[in-house]
Amino acid sequence: MGAGPVGALAALYAARRGYEVDVYELRGGTSVSYSLRLDHTDTFSDLRDASTTPLNFTKSINLALSERGINAMRHSDSPKLLDAVLSETIPMHGRMIHGQDSSENLTEESQQYDVHGRFIRAVDRANLNKHLLDELEGLPNVKLHFFNKLTGVDFNARKAWFERKEAPPQTVDGAQADQDQQPANRPQEFEIDFDLILGCDGAHSSVRYHMMKFLRMDYSQTYIDMLWCEFNIPPADEASKHNSGKGSASATDGFATSPNHLHIWPSDDKMFIAIPSTDKTFTCTLFAPASTFAYLQDHSDEASILAFFQHHFPGVSPNLIASSALHAQFTTNPHLPLISLKCSPHAFPSGGGVILGDAAHAMLPFYGQGMNAGLEDVRVLFSHLDAEAVERRAGTRQAHTEAALQSYSAERVPDAHTINDLASANFWEMHAGVRSPLYLFRKRVEEFLSDKAPWTGFATQYARVSFSNERYSEVTRNVQKQGELLLRGFVGAALLPVASWAAWWVWRYNRASGTGRVALKGGVGVGAWLGGVGERIGRIFT
């Protein structure tokens, strides 16, 4: 259910295993020029049409694609898929932190993501989705059904109901509108039977909603007090036309600032970020508290918005975005909320359904992991289904699917909760940690150990999350262990001079006092031990 990145990849995995797959998707484009294999006679286009706006997103959102998402595509038995996707990505080797020094000169500081040179990639979400759908379209056992909205599921009877429609209305945050808001001529309804529903229908999942009616599912959701709005930095030549040749010091290759970084303008409780696109533009996001958005809406003239940006995000405008464009983008682009949700379990007990991706764990975007984690869900789910298929000797297919879904849910829930928490915590790292000396010191020590003493197994949390496939729950366990070891090391290192000095005094004292020498010979008690150590250290230092 759902033909977003997670649903499309899940369908591909299922199809490659020989299942008959029907992909139902609420959205579709508006053009009639592109005809896709539909199961009814209309020739609508699908969500690959550029006119389609994704739910909860604006049209052109760029995402950070990292190892987990790449690995999930690597295991999809579609050799050309990954090459096609990666060929349209831009490597981002680190963060570029923008600011201003005490003389009000603009500053840029590059912070590499990884001591071993690994990087994340900027990918156009719509393009990635398109490649996945293209791959599906060529498979004989896959049917794609656009403009089909899931309205009901009975997991026990294994029946689902849909509305076939043309232009679904959307709520303020892009979610599907309530049925009461539908036009008078109601869309056509139909029913299907199914063996297994893979619910990949996003944060406002209908599959999850219906699963909760049949299942004791724990569920929590939070809207954080922050909104986001998209902006766009044009290519360098266009930017300089409007901004009298200004740009950023790291501008290169026709980009207005370095294309190989994720750019961050940190500012107290808000931040502005920019991710490169292959057309030499940057997709930018302003994250700020709702009260800041309210303030800007009350002061939405061009001069006020420019002044706000110059104060909080120096160097953005007019250097990279002309003041008029900044104003136009703030006033016309939607101001969208950020939701974080957790639920457990992710699967229906009798094996009829499972939720994946944002449907199971929509998270804040600050670790760049939402889609990566969703794609990883697919790989992990099918590893459980495959393992059950190998084990299957007696019993029905349904019993084994049920067992696979239960073991999947048991493994994945703690991992989903963990990355959800890490994503929430990472807002601090992005807007404050990147300037915190303690944070940077720990990062450097961990990177040093990872590089020069790989046998220690040390790696930064970021590297474990973004460049490995280690379970998220193990990442936090390992990072915590590392932290404890480092703390002990730092405390030990800090205490060493004090201990050495104390030991030296004990040794001096022992030399001067007969009692002390007796105690030393006895070798008992802390004083004696210190004396022994002191004697040895003392010999070195005197």
Ligand code: FAD
């Ligand atoms: P969606 O992309 O939401 O797809 C769900 C699909 O289901 C949609 O096509 C929808 O139309 C369809 N659907 C919904 N309801 C129904 C219904 N009733 N019937 C039929 N179909 C239905 N992730 C990263 O990995 N890296 C990043 O850098 C990153 N940056 C982000 C930045 C922002 C500002 C935001 C908001 C998110 C970011 N994410 C990032 C998260 C990422 O975008 C999502 O995790 C990802 O898109 C989820 O994919 P999905 O397929 O699970 O859900």
